[in-house]
Amino acid sequence: MNDAPQYPLGENASAAIAAASGRRLSEITLEALASGELSSADLQIQAETLRAQARVAHQAGYAQLAENLMRAAELTAVPNEELLRMYETLRPGRASYDEMIAMAERLEGAYAAVQNARLVREAAQVYLTRGLARKA
């Protein structure tokens, strides 16, 4: 994680920033809203921006926060409702070991969310050992 952009990105790299929709930051304006051009995806952060923020955090010595932001970048691809379901699945006693592994596979397969998948697999193992997985 080298080449961290200069923080704050809003002041130093705003030209390079776009919303999850692809709309440039400079095009997110009251005028655009008034003419009906904006949708909620125009106020959502992009994976690329989260990765840039992760590089900023990492360079400043906040390794765990950087990892969190990298996981967040992966999760931008997951739709809202599924994201809520996934969180629910990870709560204690909700899912069996196999269901958790299946969720890890989906994270990896459908969303290329490799780091999240790793976290879920780690959780599945611990839940199994500690009786926190639902009995299948």
Added chain:
Amino acid sequence: MNRSKRFAILAERDINKETFVEPWPEAGLIVTDSPYDPHPSLRIDHATGKVIELDGKSRESFDALDTFIAEHGIDLSTAEEAMATPSLKLARMLADINVPAADIRRLVVGCTPAKLCDIMRHMNVLEMMMGLAKMRARRVPANQAHVTNKREHPALLAADAAEAVLRGFSEVETTVGVARYAPLNALAILIGSQTGPGGVLTQCSVEESLGLRIALKGLTSYAETLSVYGTERTFVDGDDTPWSKSFLAAAYASRGVKVRFTSGTGSEALMGHAEGCSMLYLEARCLAITRGAGSQGVQNGSISCIALPESLPGGVRAVLAENLLASMLGLEVASGNDALASHSAIRKAAKLMLQFIPGTDFIFSGYSAVPRRDNLFGGGNFDAEDFDDYNVLQRDMQIDGGVRPITEQEANDIRRHAALAIQAVYVELGFPPISDEEVNAAVYGHASEDMPMRDVVADLAAADRFLAGAQTVLDVVAALQQRGFDNTAANILEMGRQRVIGDYLQPAAIFKPQAQTATGSRPVFRVSSAINGPNDYTGPGTGYRVEGKRWEEMQNLPQVKSPRDFIADQIGGNSPRLVEIGAAKTSVQREVILAVGPGFGSALNKTINGVDHEQVLEAILTGVAREGLTARIVKVYQSSDCAYIGYIGSQLSGSGIAIGLQSRGTTVIHKRGLARLNNLELFPQSPSLTLQTYELIGRNAARYAKGEPVKPVPVQVDNWARLRLIVKTALLHRRETDEVRDKPPAELLFNWEPDV
């Protein structure tokens, strides 16, 4: 046993409404150093790079929390060095201004929870405060407000949020009485907080999934409800695990929402699963998990459990220790003070000082910006009725507590603007209307009871539709724009743009709003975080100092007056009935000398409590006359000091008795032969001296002159008078002192005959 009146009064004091207990480690009722706390240890298998022993436990007996801490919560690159460094040395580094924060942080992130507690064991609160001042993440401290009300009235929520921002709070948090209100309450404080300068982060504290839904709509920008606990069973009772919390943190961040975890001493004991460990040790585990999960910060400092550590010896020290531990680990700290800490005003303010003086990223998490009875969190250690006290504390100590004084007019204006904005949005979004009467009530009201009742069923139905429907923050911005609330619309949209940028996801980030350059231009919210504004304190002359505009703002309380016109009522011209007739002479008559100060009846005309100087003379002379004597009046020029005025008078008096009288009214009865600062009777509390007292003073002086037995004049003792009038006292004395001349006393003729 007879009841001691003193002990009976003490028993009634506020402090004795609290519960104090002795430690009971088995129940988790011990703040630090439980006999069941593990000893620090760490063993790493270098072949696999895995932790195989953590605080006395081997890997095979790890519970879920141990595993998470071992995998994510300790930086193994410095762990062995850190664990080998004596705890005392680390403690001394924390208190040593010559050791920069980074040198300490590099090591402590490699410490196990038990090692972290071992460092704290060596520190007293003063040393911890030094440590906190240095380890705090952000250079400039800030503050968070709670805005809630029992009736969950949208206009009052908006108005209170707007006022909170005007008062300087950088974050505003709301919550619900009834969970279904959540989207509407989040909306109300969003609109309120973006009225005026804007740039304030907001959140609605509710159940995690609901909180995430509200954030997804763009109604909130941060979440700090991600609670973690120090034992596995408590964690599971909280319906989460470190992994689900990690996932949730990433989920929030993926939607551009700032995340702060919550933990605090006492929660495990309260939930019945402390496993015999001390509160601080369990909190150290929480902090390792918080950092390991990638949260940028934590809300800690016992939070809603504060009364539990406070019931135990060393509780307040332990709460400071947990704040310090979090800051050592590089976490943003929102340092509690968010629940009532005491019945006693002394104790609650003293407790606050431990965070207020060193400064934390958010001194309160949060400060109740509404009256305590309307606070749906823990009541707040300080509330809206303490605003003036808090501003005075900042001014007294020149400490930035993140709040600024405001005027009533400013508050009314911004409250109205916010209430009108939410009224407009309710119309545009098709919610049950907010009447003009409700708007007015929200502007001038103080609490829920000042608000008209709303149709709760209709509001909740609207809340349900809003949560389930497609409307988002963009519809709110459009509604505001439609109704002419351009500034608020622009601020909320800018918060949305900031969500796209993500700068506020970094540690300890807040916005410092800038004045808009032109109307209609985009607002500028400058982010300030541990990345671009890291705390650089290393002792005197370094770090954040309260100065310049901020210090000026903190000084200018609306209650502050100019002292220049304080004594306007006392200042006058020469009294026409009081004429100087030459140098005062000594005499052998049986008389009383009434010696007045150099400003008496000339530069000054009234005493401190507004009694006319001429009337004072009349009263004293009447008293003397009633005893069959006369008094000569002399003006002393050499001194403005009461004792000296009386002393000089006694040298001139035929009887040796003199009354010394300062212009502000302070009086002494002096006798020749006594030391200058000694006296027969002294009346130092000029504000409580009445004409009746002055007459009695005259009588007693005459009786001394006659050599008769004298019962001293009874005086009132009002110790508050000095508190109230000290500035006036100083200024009156200064004015009299201006009249001091190097010339002998003059005899005065007073054109008046006693009516005796």
